Each structure stands twice: as C-alpha cells, then as structure tokens.
Amino acid sequence: MNYLGAIISLLFVFIAGRLLLKRFNPHAVLLVSGLLMLIIAQILNYNLPELKDSTGFSGFDLFRYIKESFSKTNAGVGLMIMAIGGFVAYIDKIGxxxxxxxxxxxxxxxxxxxxxxxxxxxxxxxxxxxxxxxxxxxxxxxxxxxxxxxxxxxxxxxxxxxxxxxxxxxxxxxxxxxxxxxxxxxxxxxxxxxxxxxxxxxxxxxxxxxxxxxxxxxxxxxxxxxxxxxxxxxxxxxxxxxxxxxxxxxxxxxxxxxxxxxxxxxxxxxxxxxxxxxxxxxxxxxxxxxxxxxxxxxxxxxxxxxxxxxxNIFKTVVTLIITADIFAKGLISLGFIDGLLDLSQNIGFGAVGIGVVMTVMIFLASMLMGSGNASFFAFGPLVPKIAKQLGVESTQMLLPMQLSASMGRTVSPVAGVIIATAEIAKVSTLEIVKRNLIPLAIALLVMLLYHFV
Structure with missing residues (x-):
C-alpha cells in the first residue's frame, strides 16, 4: 500500500493541532485543512468521499462537500443541537x-x-x-x-x-x-x-x-x-x-x-x-x-x-461541527483510515495483539475525527474475516473496538458533544479534553487488560 496519503494526513493533523493550541480560529483551521487535504487527494488520484450531487467539475465539487455537510448536519444533529440550545436559553429566561x-x-x-x-x-x-x-x-x-x-x-x-x-x-x-x-x-x-x-x-x-x-x-x-x-x-x-x-x-x-x-x-x-x-x-x-x-x-x-x-448555537457550535466534518473527509480521502487498517493487518500479532492494536487505533481515529461512528464503521467490517483467520469469536474483538470508538470521541476537541457543552459552559474545548484524557486513558488501559489478558 502507498502510505504517502496517510503520512500527509498525519502532517495536517500535527499542523492543525499546533494552530489550535496557539488559539487560531478553530472554524478556519479545520475548514482550510480539510479543503487542502481534499485538494491533495484529488491531485494524487485518491478516492474522494462520494457526493450525492456532483457539480460536474472537480474544482467546484470541493465546495459542494461544504454544502452537503451543511444540509446533512442542519437536517439532523445540527437542528437537534440548535433546538436544545434554544430551549436552554428559554428555560433560563423564565427562571x-x-x-x-x-x-x-x-x-x-x-x-x-x-x-x-x-x-x-x-x-x-x-x-x-x-x-x-x-x-x-x-x-x-x-x-x-x-x-x-x-x-x-x-x-x-x-x-x-x-x-x-x-x-x-x-x-x-x-x-x-x-x-x-x-x-x-x-x-x-x-x-x-x-x-x-x-x-x-x-x-x-x-x-x-x-x-x-x-x-x-x-x-x-x-x-x-x-x-x-x-x-x-x-x-x-x-x-x-x-x-x-x-x-x-x-x-x-x-x-x-x-x-x-x-x-x-x-x-x-x-x-x-x-x-x-x-x-x-x-x-x-x-x-x-x-x-x-x-x-x-x-x-x-x-x-x-x-x-x-x-x-447562537448555530454560529458557534453547528458551524464548527460542519468544519470538523470537512476535516474528517480530508483525512479519509488521503487514506488515513486505510493506512491504519493496512498497518493493523500486517503487524503479525496474534488475536490479542491485533485486537489491542485495532482498539487503540479506533480510539485515536475517533479522537482525531471527532466521530465514534466514522472510525468504527470503517474498522468494524474487517473483524469477521480477521477473527476467522485467528480462530476467535468476532465479539471478542468487536466489543472493545466499539467501546473505544465512543471513548475516543469523548477526548476529541472537534467532537460535537465537546463543542456543544463547551459553548454552553463558556469554557475551552481543549480544557475539557485535558480533564477527560487521564480518566479515559486509564479506562482504555483497564478495558484492554480486563478484556484481553
């Protein structure tokens, strides 16, 4: 497998992380980074995420991703978060x-x-x-x-x-x-x-x-x-x-x-x-x-x-979720997930080793993309084939993997739940992640020891 795209995506993760720590505007950092990764993926002839309705010109399609992300988010989780934000504001007003x-x-x-x-x-x-x-x-x-x-x-x-x-x-x-x-x-x-x-x-x-x-x-x-x-x-x-x-x-x-x-x-x-x-x-x-x-x-x-x-929730929270979605699409288009999958299958570990590696990688992928579903849905379908080759039950590998997906989301500064709650509490997303990282890392370690050892 060509790991160039995965390496480039890791470079973007590092740069984006540095900019966020220096308090650059997170909306701009995630949006620009995501679009640049999509452009590089196009140049390298990688498979980009499928669009529901292409413009017919690859250059314009980059911005169609933003439009479709707005449509998808506003029709689903975006509307839900805005409704809750409005309700929170109203119950505060009436006492x-x-x-x-x-x-x-x-x-x-x-x-x-x-x-x-x-x-x-x-x-x-x-x-x-x-x-x-x-x-x-x-x-x-x-x-x-x-x-x-x-x-x-x-x-x-x-x-x-x-x-x-x-x-x-x-x-x-x-x-x-x-x-x-x-x-x-x-x-x-x-x-x-x-x-x-x-x-x-x-x-x-x-x-x-x-x-x-x-x-x-x-x-x-x-x-x-x-x-x-x-x-x-x-x-x-x-x-x-x-x-x-x-x-x-x-x-x-x-x-x-x-x-x-x-x-x-x-x-x-x-x-x-x-x-x-x-x-x-x-x-x-x-x-x-x-x-x-x-x-x-x-x-x-x-x-x-x-x-x-x-x-207020739309302009701060929903727009950040949308830009985070573009960032995740950029990572996926450069083969970030595929690189992790290929690496996990070629390490040469046994059932326990591969189970631990895939669980940790899903945790990290969820942390980077802010979505437990995205990482688990990418890794999960490979488990039956791997489990059969290693002579173990699929559930033995799937259980810690699906739990680590949602655990990784809880320590992601671009996860919807972190962004939304931080806005209501008027605190920094990175400060929440700092509080969550130690307990979740300990929980992940205990889960691996408890389940696999």
Missing part, C-alpha cells in the same frame, strides 16, 4: 433553571461538603440515560440544562461539571446505539443479548474506574487552578417562577425515557426523537408562562429568546 437548582439543592445539600462525589455520581446516572437517549451531543446538552447548574451550585468548577457530563457519553451501549447496532450486525448476534451479556459486564467496572479517576482529576485541577467554588447563591434569589417550573428543564429527558423503544410502555409504538421532545417541552413551557403571566403578548415575545438561542 426554570434556577428553580430546578433551588429544588434539587435541598436533598443534595449533603454534597455541599463533598461536591466532587456528587460530580462523579453523574457518570453512572448519565450512562444509564445514554442507553435511552443515544445521542452524545443531545444528552450532553440535556444534562447541561438540568445537571450543570446543580453541580456548579454544589461547589465544583464549571470545567469539572462539564467534564463529568461529557463522560456520561463515553460508552455507546444499549439497543438504541448506532454503534451497537452496527457491531451486532457485523457479529450476527442479537442486540439485546450483546447488551446484556457482553456490554454491561465490561462497562460496569469501567464506569466505576472512571468515577474514581474523575473524582481525583477534577479535584486536582480545580485546586491547581485556584478554583475553590463557583457557587451562585440561588437560595438568595427572588423567584419569579413557581416551584413546579423545576420539572421543565428535565421534561425532555422524561419524555425521551417514557417513549423510548427500550421500554415499549405503550401497546401502539410511539417514536419520539430528541428534537421533537425539545419542541414539545418548549410549548409546554409557553403554556405554563401564559398561565403564570396571563399576558399573551409577553409570552409570544418571550419566544424570541428561543430563536436567539438557536442562532
């Missing part, structure tokens, strides 16, 4: 966020003296929610609306709070997960069986390890940075909203769990996605505001806050 914090702080006052324990407990709770709400960015932003203000008021820093919230998406498991669906399809095994017999026994000890490591890592960084507390004295605020408003921030989560395909609580199946749940919750909030204020004009005018929130 629902403060009300939730006020109500939650009463039973959680015990953790005032142990705030980092409370932060660590978010990880297993969020992981449980992640099985029902399998969108990393979606769940991350929902927890930013509900758990983030509570954690900050308990006494942890904003960075500590957002780090444990992103950590809840570190393991893409459960029947509703796209990575799980792909893994079970490749292994030809029942999804629920894979979830119960393979994923849960491995993820439980890993979640416990992460709780411990996040406790010490966050406490260390907060002490090092001189952050003792960033507590907002919610108790001293004069509430304009009734206490029942505390339900509004968590209403989308309740809706998504109640109508989840996992539970099938209704005889007639009801499918509810995150974006729809956000709009339902918004209109319930509007009705509550009308009942409280009795002023229809004021309620209608308040809706502008929602649209403004959506717009």
């Amino acid at each position: 629902a966020s403060d009300t939730l914090v006020y109500v939650a702080m009463k039973p959680l006052s015990f953790f005032k003296k142990k705030p980092y324990i409370a932060a660590s407990l978010v990880i297993p709770i969020g992981q449980l929610l992640f099985t029902a709400i399998p969108s990393a960015a979606g769940l991350g932003l929902l927890l930013m609306a509900s758990m983030f203000p509570i954690l900050v008021n308990l006494g942890v820093s904003r960075l500590s709070a957002v780090s444990v919230i992103t950590a809840t998406t570190a393991f893409g498991i459960g029947p509703a997960s796209a990575i799980t669906a792909r893994a079970t399809s490749i292994a030809e095994i029942d999804t629920v069986l894979f979830f119960l017999n393979y994923q849960i026994p491995l993820v439980l000890p890993l979640s416990f390890i992460m709780m411990i490591t996040y406790y010490f890592v966050n406490r260390y960084y907060d002490k090092k940075n001189g952050v003792d507390k960033e507590v907002h004295e919610i108790e001293k605020k004069e509430f304009k909203a009734p206490l029942i408003y505390a339900v509004i921030p968590i209403l989308p989560i309740i809706l998504l769990i109640v109508f989840s395909k996992i539970f099938n609580l209704f005889s007639v199946p009801i499918s509810l996605d995150t974006t729809t749940a956000m709009f339902i919750s918004l209109f319930i909030a509007l009705i509550c505001e009308f009942i409280r204020t009795k002023n229809i004009k004021e309620v209608f005018n308040s809706l502008q806050t929602f649209w403004n929130g959506m717009g």
